[in-house]
Amino acid sequence: MQLHRSKTQFEEMGLQVVLVGLGTPDRAEAFRKQFFLSFPIICDPEKKLYQTYGLGRSSVTRLASPAFLLKGLKALSRGYTPSMPRGDVMQLPGVFLIDTAGNIRYAHYSKDPSDNPTIETLLALKDIIRKEKKVWSSINDQT
Amino acid sequence: MALTETYQAAMDAEVTFSDGTDYRLRNLWEKGPLLLVFLRHFG
Numbered sequence: 001m002q003l004h005r006s007k008t009q010f011e012e013m014g015l016q017v018v019l020v021g022l023g024t025p026d027r028a029e030a031f032r033k034q035f036f037l038s039f040p041i042i043c044d045p046e047k048k049l050y051q052t053y054g055l056g057r058s059s060v061t062r063l064a065s066p067a068f069l070l071k072g073l074k075a076l077s078r079g080y081t082p083s084m085p086r087g088d089v090m091q092l093p094g095v096f097l098i099d100t101a102g103n104i105r106y107a108h109y110s111k112d113p114s115d116n117p118t119i120e121t122l123l124a125l126k127d128i129i130r131k132e133k134k135v136w137s138s139i140n141d142q143t
Numbered sequence: 144m145a146l147t148e149t150y151q152a153a154m155d156a157e158v159t160f161s162d163g164t165d166y167r168l169r170n171l172w173e174k175g176p177l178l179l180v181f182l183r184h185f186g
Contacts, residue, residue, distance in 0.1 A: 003180065010178070013176075014175055014176065015176050015177075015178050016171060016174065016175055016176065016177050016178065017178045017180065018171065018177060018178070018179055018180070019180050019182055020179060020180065020182065021182045021184070022182075022184055023184070025159070025160075025162070025163060028161035029161050032161065039180075040160055040161075041161040042158045042159065042160055042161075043159050043160070044158070049156055049158060050181060052154045052156055053154065053179075053181065055181055088184070089183070089184060091184065092183070093181045093182055094181045095178065095179070095180050095181070096178070096179045096181075097176060097177070097178055097179075098153040098168075098172040098176065098178075098179060099172065099176055100172060100173060100174075100175060102152060102153050102155070102169065102172055102173075103150050103151065103152060103153060104150075104151045104152070104153045105150070105176075107151070110183075113183050122178065125178070129176050132176065
């Protein structure tokens with residue numbers, strides 16, 4: 001998983017990366033072992049958190065679209081070997097950056113199952129984090 | 144790279160991690176910026 005290969009860079013940014021998945025804790029642990037992941041995983045089998053964050057579902061049409069199938073083929077060519085998906089395969093993913101004041105500073109709502117932000121986009125979030133650190137240090141200087 | 148910033152309040156919730164521990168999301172983001180990555184499925 002590309003996210004995991006950039007783990008050190010996320011740590012240098014001071015960013016906590018937490019994954020959220022639809023499965024049970026057992027399934028999450030199997031997934032973690034399969035992809036050698038060390039990020040914490042939140043289990044949300046009832047999709048409550050997905051719904052809280054406004055993440056919708058895809059359609060059969062989108063799952064069968066040439067663009068989606070092409071992305072799947074590209075992933076296979078990079079060595080990704082998918083296992084049998086469990087849970088709701090129509091569920092759309094998403095990514096949110098939440099600052100220490102509890103504000104969502106970046107949000108990506110996937111338009112289709114393969115619409116994920118690039119790793120470069122996620123690493124560029126350091127600019128937002130840096131800005132926040134400056135604000136906090138200026139507040140602390142004033143107090 | 145230009146990023147579209149938002150300032151929408153994040154929603155707090157009690158969550159369960161894969162190791163069985165319960166946590167409030169708020170307690171996570173109060174420790175430091177949090178990147179919440181929602182997966183499509185485990186697999």
